[in-house]
Amino acid sequence: MNEETTTPNRRDFLKSAAALAGITVAPGILLYSVSQAKPADQAVTSEQRWGMLIDVTQCTSGCDECVKACAVEHGITEATRPEIAAHWIRKVGLRDKQTGQEYSLPVLCQHCEYPPCADVCPTGASFKRTDGIVLVDKHICIGCRYCMMACPYKARSFIHETLENQKPHSPRGKGTVESCNFCVHRVDNGENPACVAACQQAGHEAMIFGDLNDPYSQIAEKLKTIKSTALRADMRLNPGVRYQGL
Amino acid sequence: MKIRYLLNTLGQLGIGILFSLVVQADEPVTSQHVPIPDPPEAKQHFSAEQACVEPVDIIRRNHGQFLKHQRDQTMHNGVRTQQHSLVECINCHVTPDDKGNYPSIHEGTQHFCRSCHAYAAVTIDCFQCHASKPEQATASQ
Numbered sequence: 001m002n003e004e005t006t007t008p009n010r011r012d013f014l015k016s017a018a019a020l021a022g023i024t025v026a027p028g029i030l031l032y033s034v035s036q037a038k039p040a041d042q043a044v045t046s047e048q049r050w051g052m053l054i055d056v057t058q059c060t061s062g063c064d065e066c067v068k069a070c071a072v073e074h075g076i077t078e079a080t081r082p083e084i085a086a087h088w089i090r091k092v093g094l095r096d097k098q099t100g101q102e103y104s105l106p107v108l109c110q111h112c113e114y115p116p117c118a119d120v121c122p123t124g125a126s127f128k129r130t131d132g133i134v135l136v137d138k139h140i141c142i143g144c145r146y147c148m149m150a151c152p153y154k155a156r157s158f159i160h161e162t163l164e165n166q167k168p169h170s171p172r173g174k175g176t177v178e179s180c181n182f183c184v185h186r187v188d189n190g191e192n193p194a195c196v197a198a199c200q201q202a203g204h205e206a207m208i209f210g211d212l213n214d215p216y217s218q219i220a221e222k223l224k225t226i227k228s229t230a231l232r233a234d235m236r237l238n239p240g241v242r243y244q245g246l
Numbered sequence: 247m248k249i250r251y252l253l254n255t256l257g258q259l260g261i262g263i264l265f266s267l268v269v270q271a272d273e274p275v276t277s278q279h280v281p282i283p284d285p286p287e288a289k290q291h292f293s294a295e296q297a298c299v300e301p302v303d304i305i306r307r308n309h310g311q312f313l314k315h316q317r318d319q320t321m322h323n324g325v326r327t328q329q330h331s332l333v334e335c336i337n338c339h340v341t342p343d344d345k346g347n348y349p350s351i352h353e354g355t356q357h358f359c360r361s362c363h364a365y366a367a368v369t370i371d372c373f374q375c376h377a378s379k380p381e382q383a384t385a386s387q
């Protein structure tokens with residue numbers, strides 16, 4: 001209770017202090033974006049909750065820039081059989097049976113506030129970081145795949161084959177389950193996830209990423225003014241990924 | 247009495263074997279002997295006073311603990327300091343040969359981690375998931 005009322009005030013103060021510093025130190029420099037990167041030795045906190053807003057009206061049906069960028073970023077290569085390929089993000093096509101209207105949208109781990117994957121995990125490998133990012137600690141995962149059954153969004157993949165040449169920032173291997181990690185290595189560095197960057201670069205601007213708890217972040221400002229949907233909101237998992245125009 | 251005598255002799259034998267091993271260590275490494283680990287040079291020193299991120303005797307003994315602590319800190323708390331990070335160990339200790347080839351984690355003794363672990367018969371599975379080469383090496387393949 002207390003926290004809810006005090007946090008914004010503290011934030012306001014920090015924000016205006018940052019703005020002041022910006023004016024006096026170097027007017028051209030945006031301290032706002034710098035402030036997102038936390039110092040490397042600091043732990044993440046629940047002051048932040050990372051989220052994503054996907055504007056379905058801006059997402060084109062033939063485009064898969066986000067999917068490609070994800071594969072490059074995490075070194076996701078093709079499997080020997082398509083049935084066992086890993087998918088962290090998929091392009092999904094929807095069609096309204098009544099009107100015939102079609103939508104195309106990326107679906108990834110929704111980073112649920114109440115993640116069923118973590119609820120069912122017998123080892124504690126599936127967990128939610130305090131800043132809302134849902135991860136698999138592959139050091140602990142035994143590959144039982146309960147989480148894959150529990151996830152209502154089909155967001156998780158099991159790695160069936162021995163992998164080679166993994167990326168240093170994205171360790172992946174046989175016998176464990178994985179899913180979108182919001183590019184946690186980039187987020188901890190104050191950068192956007194690779195899919196969001198790729199979508200912007202392609203000029204579509206269909207995805208924005210940011211801190212849902214920060215009332216001044218681009219994503220929070222936008223969520224305040226537009227109508228957004230959570231996929232399968234009836235399950236009340238409160239996902240961190242929201243859709244606009246669905 | 248007899249048993250004690252037997253044990254004593256066995257003990258002496260053991261010491262004898264150990265001693266001969268030590269003598270062998272001084273000989274040049276040949277295919278007949280177990281090759282003594284000869285880990286490759288690191289890229290750079292941690293500081294002017296200290297070669298590695300911890301004093302050498304400490305890091306030799308405790309690198310497993312340092313790495314495990316760091317792994318939990320990074321995984322669960324998003325702490326991304328470099329001093330005890332596996333990625334940074336690899337960046338500094340795994341270097342290409344004259345032809346620009348990086349040593350393999352699966353065979354030979356040229357990979358920094360492998361050079362000792364093969365000798366000590368320790369099977370580590372870090373590199374089933376983690377990159378065993380620096381980023382540039384992975385990118386160029």
Ligand code: SF4
Binds near residue numbers: 112179
């Ligand atoms: S979308 Fe699936 S994998 Fe992601 S947090 Fe929710 S239940 Fe877990």
Ligand code: SF4
Binds near residue numbers: 121123124143146177
């Ligand atoms: S596969 Fe791994 S992460 Fe998923 S429920 Fe089993 S132990 Fe947990």
